[in-house]
Amino acid sequence: MSSALAQTLIVMPAFNEEDAVAGVVAEVRAALRGVHVLVVNDGSRDDTVGEARRAGAAVVDLPFNLGVGGAMRTGFKYARAHGFRYVVQVDSDGQHDPAGVPKILDALQTHDVAIGARFAGEGDYTVRGPRKWAMKVLAVVIGRIAGTRLTDTTSGFRGAGPRAIEIFAEHYPAEYLGDTIESLVLAARAGCTIQQVPVTMRERAGGTPSHAPVKAAVYLGRAAIALVIALWRPPLTLQPEAGTTP
Amino acid sequence: MTTATYVFGIVSALLVLVVVFELLRRRRVRERHALWWLFAGVLALVVAVFPQLLTATAQLVGIRVPTNLSFFVSVVILFLVSVQHSAELTVLEDKTRTLAEHVALQDQRLSLLELASEPGTTAAPTADLPEPAHRVDREARSA
Numbered sequence: 001m002s003s004a005l006a007q008t009l010i011v012m013p014a015f016n017e018e019d020a021v022a023g024v025v026a027e028v029r030a031a032l033r034g035v036h037v038l039v040v041n042d043g044s045r046d047d048t049v050g051e052a053r054r055a056g057a058a059v060v061d062l063p064f065n066l067g068v069g070g071a072m073r074t075g076f077k078y079a080r081a082h083g084f085r086y087v088v089q090v091d092s093d094g095q096h097d098p099a100g101v102p103k104i105l106d107a108l109q110t111h112d113v114a115i116g117a118r119f120a121g122e123g124d125y126t127v128r129g130p131r132k133w134a135m136k137v138l139a140v141v142i143g144r145i146a147g148t149r150l151t152d153t154t155s156g157f158r159g160a161g162p163r164a165i166e167i168f169a170e171h172y173p174a175e176y177l178g179d180t181i182e183s184l185v186l187a188a189r190a191g192c193t194i195q196q197v198p199v200t201m202r203e204r205a206g207g208t209p210s211h212a213p214v215k216a217a218v219y220l221g222r223a224a225i226a227l228v229i230a231l232w233r234p235p236l237t238l239q240p241e242a243g244t245t246p
Numbered sequence: 247m248t249t250a251t252y253v254f255g256i257v258s259a260l261l262v263l264v265v266v267f268e269l270l271r272r273r274r275v276r277e278r279h280a281l282w283w284l285f286a287g288v289l290a291l292v293v294a295v296f297p298q299l300l301t302a303t304a305q306l307v308g309i310r311v312p313t314n315l316s317f318f319v320s321v322v323i324l325f326l327v328s329v330q331h332s333a334e335l336t337v338l339e340d341k342t343r344t345l346a347e348h349v350a351l352q353d354q355r356l357s358l359l360e361l362a363s364e365p366g367t368t369a370a371p372t373a374d375l376p377e378p379a380h381r382v383d384r385e386a387r388s389a
Binding site for chain 2 (some may be wrong): 040059060062063064066070073074077078081143144174
């Protein structure tokens with residue numbers, strides 16, 4: 001596992017996270033020896049860059065806000081340029097427990113994409129009401145497309161192997177919900193295999209996820225549109241794994 | 247129709263064409279963006295010069311009031327122009343996004359290089375990156 005860690009890039013998209021980012025970077029570096037941490041500053045106006053750098057992370061500083069999808073594509077490009085085999089996305093607000101990273105890496109030995117799922121039996125993270133149903137519907141539909149059982153498709157705690165990195169570095173979607181829903185559909189339709197890994201998640205440090213029915217309905221509606229459009233697009237073709245070709 | 251309205255129609259159509267051509271001439275508008283406007287201007291000129299064309303076409307497609315046909319065609323053209331603008335906007339946004347990513351990545355490489363070339367610093371920040379040879383190969387391929 002340690003060799004996999006040395007080939008792994010932890011990508012943290014960060015937008016105005018100067019309070020949390022240093023602590024999260026330090027925690028990840030302490031928990032995962034030898035791992036590389038890249039903080040992608042997504043146009044923050046605060047000192048996210050300085051804090052991340054002081055904590056020992058490599059920092060890529062986007063000139064303006066691109067959203068999580070844009071930040072992640074930058075991360076995948078970085079990984080590709082520097083020859084990392086695995087990319088694991090970790091939120092910079094401390095929501096994701098770095099203890100879940102080795103499990104994701106384990107799954108990446110046999111699959112192209114691994115999702116750290118919140119509702120797969122571990123942890124005490126709960127979502128109630130209409131939003132829960134919205135997420136459930138999405139999980140079932142995308143699971144069907146990917147040909148695997150999924151319970152949490154909106155998790156930002158996920159990893160990508162070499163074949164997926166190759167695709168994501170060029171095509172990681174930047175639209176609303178693109179980084180969660182469309183990216184999975186895109187990968188699945190290109191022929192990537194997806195596996196879900198149960199992980200523990202903590203309550204978000206600041207701000208609570210909304211449970212209002214109207215918002216949940218809007219969310220589900222937008223998600224459905226994103227899903228339909230993602231399915232409508234011409235599928236991408238999977239490149240043979242980098243390194244196996246001369 | 248009086249002579250005044252006849253002339254008014256022709257002058258309006260010519261005005262559209264003159265404005266579009268002038269913008270094209272000064273390179274303020276690229277030809278691909280001006281295509282629909284040129285089409286609309288030419289169409290308006292033809293209809294202004296030969297109003298009976300509009301009446302005949304309206305009768306052919308079963309529109310009782312000929313001006314309604316011209317309104318309909320105008321709306322369709324405006325719709326197409328604005329859809330084209332949306333598409334162009336999307337392309338531009340995508341390009342901007344890609345540029346932003348590249349700028350940020352190059353910024354990072356540049357600051358690493360500066361750090362490494364500074365006298366007195368012993369730490370090479372890129373030393374522990376995996377497979378540095380691989381990197382060169384990749385960069386060459388994406389170039």
